[in-house]
Amino acid sequence: MDIDTKVEDRPVFVTGxxxxxxxxxxxxxxxxxADVHVFVRATSSGELNNIVHQSKEVTVHRGDLRDSHSVREALSSLQDYSDSLIFHLAAQAHVGESWDRPYETIETNVTGTLNLLQAVVDLDLDVAKIDTAGTSEEYGNIKDEMEEKHEFQEDGRVLLSERSPVNPTSIYATSKLAADFLxxxxxxxxxxxxxxxxxFNNYGPRQNPRYITGTIITQALENDVVKLGNLQPKRDMCHVSDGVRGHLHVALEGTPGEQYVYGHGENISMREWTNLILxxxxxxxxxxNPEIVQREDRYRPGDSDVEELLVGYEKLHEETGWEPEVSWREGVHETIDWYDKNREQWYGRVDWR
Structure with a gap:
């Protein structure tokens, strides 16, 4: 699919x-x-961080998803356009922080999604597609009574697809599932x-250093010891560039009313992922060769950790031709290099000091 041709000069609105x-x-x-409109949270400084280099190439709308007025004002910029695309990526997206900031998580992820969708209706916008970004965390762990409804590979691993039952085990996952249903x-x-x-679990340059890949890399860059939580869970690690391509394929060729899941198509335990990065x-x-140390204070609360995530992305591949292109070793090297060369962007945000 020629993505460039399909979005050239086209109005596109991106939250988050x-x-x-x-x-x-x-x-x-x-x-x-593309004619890119971005919706970012209004701050006293008003500065951009990850897209400051694009500030002259995009139209910036500042506001807050939780404030319906600012959402409506920003979206009104699309009233004179037709065939617009909307990518709704804004969220409180950290599982651990959803337990520390439950109200903000629900207000941003659920009410914020409602504000966006209702504004599109109220403004009667001519939109070609609205893509709401969910999360693999919505699947959670398999309940015994739902086991027969899951798909399994020959080696016994559960394969998660659009047909799989959901079982959110964190406030974050529940909020994202609610946004999906809305x-x-x-x-x-x-x-x-x-x-x-x-x-499924994304990684790459610019990611918040509190996520697993970032915390491993930033600790290894600064210390001889890398302190981590539970390393048994398995995750399907998808490089951000493959994830972006997935969003674009769905928005440009996906069927309205449908759900699409995608990732690398292979999973790895967090201990193996840590070893690979190091x-x-x-x-x-x-x-x-830093030392790995596990600490209980870095575990998720109670039984809320998800044991295993592995995606089956056949639907997206069959409908659009999408498939992952970045190998884990290639993606990990690129990610390490970014953290190494951009320490000022993450040093004050880590949770291990």
Whole structure:
């Protein structure tokens, strides 16, 4: 699919545009010549971080998803356009922080999604597709009574697809599932051309250092010891560039009212992922074999951790041709290099000091 041709000069509205995935999506859209509108949280300084280099190439709308007025004002910029695309990526997206900030998580992820969808209806916008970004965390762990409804590989691993039952085990996952359902409600009730996407665990340059990949890399760059929590869970790690391509494929060729899941298509335990990162970093001279130490205070609360996530992305591949392109070793090297060269962007944000 020629993404550039399909978005060139096209109005595109991105929430969460200054975030991790959103900033990479903005880069891709600007490079393709789209008319990019970004919605970012208003702050006293008003500065952009991850997309400051694109500030002259995009139209910036500042506001807060939780404030319906600012959402409506920003979206009103699309009233003179037709065939617009909306990517809804803004969220409180950290699982651990959802327990510390439960109200903000619900207000941002649920009420914020409602504000966006309702504004599209109230403004009667001519929109080609609205993509709400969900999360693989919505699947949670398998309940015994639901086991027969799951798909399993020959080696016994559960394969998660659009057909799989959901079982959110954190406030974050529950809020994102609610946002998914709201998005589908507005398709069923108002005919909005909505889709939902569940990208499995993403990683790459610019990610908040409190996520697993970032915390491993930043600790290894600064210390001889890397302190981590539970390393048994398995995750399907998807490089951000593959994730951005997934969003674009769904928005441009996906069917309204449908859900699409995608990721690398292979999973890895967090201990193996840690070993891979430290091995790649040692090979390229970023550090010298740091020690791994597990600490209980870095575990998720109670039984809320998800044991295993592995995606089956056949639906997206069959409908659009999408498949992952970045290998783990290639993606990890690129990510380490970014953290190494951009310490000022993450040093004050880590949770291990």
């Amino acid at each position: 545009a200054d975030g991790f995935v959103g900033s990479h999506l903005v880069d891709r859209l600007v490079d393709a010549g 998005t589908m409600n507005f398709h069923d009730g108002y005919g909005l051309p909505t889709v939902t996407t569940r990208m 091995e790649v970093g040692s090979e390229h001279g970023y550090w010298n």
